[in-house]
């Protein structure tokens with residue numbers, strides 16, 4: 001058989017386990033080239049004056065990339081790290097190394113889908129094939145009981161049908177042997193990330209692990225087994241302080257150092273070994289929310305990003321940059337909002353309870369454009385995921401696809417209920 005290397009293009013799936021593109025590439029029997037391209041567009045400044053990807057998020061991403069490079073090196077391989085336009089970079093690699101096939105994850109969001117289309121277009125004349133594989137959800141879209149175009153507009157309907165009709169497939173193991181193609185193809189130096197001015201090690205920081213698959217696995221084991229925190233997840237999940245009120249799996253899911261199927265099967269193992277209760281069910285329930293938003297994005301595409309969201313009629317939003325800056329930097333004068341916004345600013349994370357409150361405050365009290373809030377979250381969140389972020393925002397702003405949904409959070413009442421002693425506000429506003 002003639003040697004024709006195949007390329008695995010890693011994106012937000014920076015892991016070796018349960019990695020379909022890598023798995024299928026290895027099945028070809030051809031030597032594998034592994035590459036990642038950091039998209040230069042992420043470093044652009046938005047119209048709102050902040051970078052599309054802020055430095056805390058960037059640091060977590062780069063840690064995950066470097067960790068993947070280390071994992072591949074430990075197996076005798078190499079991760080080629082490039083920076084720029086991914087379609088150009090991948091095409092450049094294909095041309096120089098005589099690559100026959102590119103394996104990568106499939107996408108659902110418009111920008112990512114457009115990039116794949118562009119790449120396909122440039123690969124065609126080079127005679128190279130682009131294969132996209134499943135990677136991001138618990139349930140595969142082809143296993144759903146409806147075509148994605150007919151996805152229900154209400155989550156509960158989606159969940160009940162999926163629970164009834166779908167099985168979560170077993171995660172794939174790391175390929176036992178990966179035969180690598182040796183190449184001296186140069187790496188790019190990644191943009192410098194400023195040292196953490198306010199380290200993620202802030203005393204009230206709740207995400208206790210760094211980028212990379214081993215760290216994500218460590219967290220999975222710690223949360224489920226060592227701390228036994230899954231047992232009480234349903235009761236603690238609305239918390240605000242500490243590592244274990246919720247799983248904190250979202251940063252690992254966002255960069256793909258952990259797959260949702262891996263989490264699911266670990267939950268099943270825990271249920272068989274220790275206890276199956278409302279809490280173990282609820283973690284999977286939340287992962288189904290995540291799936292749902294991936295499919296909603298696939299169904300509606302770029303409509304998600306309109307000011308009216310998925311609503312038929314236009315919605316008028318205020319555009320007051322002074323109010324927005326106060327919200328963004330945690331200076332609204334409403335302590336519960338400000339504490340949450342400062343946690344986000346300093347650590348790149350905020351609890352789900354916090355997110356719902358600050359999003360409601362921006363859209364329902366200040367009446368500011370929900371997309372401004374979503375753009376700031378995009379810049380800051382280490383767990384930023386295009387579908388989960390933009391669709392949760394649309395949902396709280398009342399412009400999502402669920403016709404029954406119009407949520408308002410009374411901030412004072414929420415603070416009283418979820419931070420009765422003011423410990424959370426104190427932790428973030430004390431100085």
Ligand SMILES: Cc1cc2nc3c(=O)[nH]c(=O)nc-3n(C[C@H](O)[C@H](O)[C@H](O)COP(=O)(O)OP(=O)(O)OC[C@H]3O[C@@H](n4cnc5c(N)ncnc54)[C@H](O)[C@@H]3O)c2cc1C
Pocket residue numbers: 237246247248249250251253254283286287289290291293350351352353355356359377381383384385386388389390392393396
């Ligand atoms: C305005 C707003 C923006 C958000 N932006 C994001 C985002 O960019 N990325 C992101 O992963 N989540 C986002 N969420 C959802 C949710 O807040 C986070 O997933 C959760 O807080 C992450 O913490 P955890 O991993 O400890 O969650 P846990 O409570 O332990 O839940 C386990 C997993 O379930 C999934 N999940 C839980 N709640 C949701 C939800 N509402 N929507 C989708 N998935 C969910 C996540 O993958 C999470 O890791 C957003 C929510 C709101 C209200």
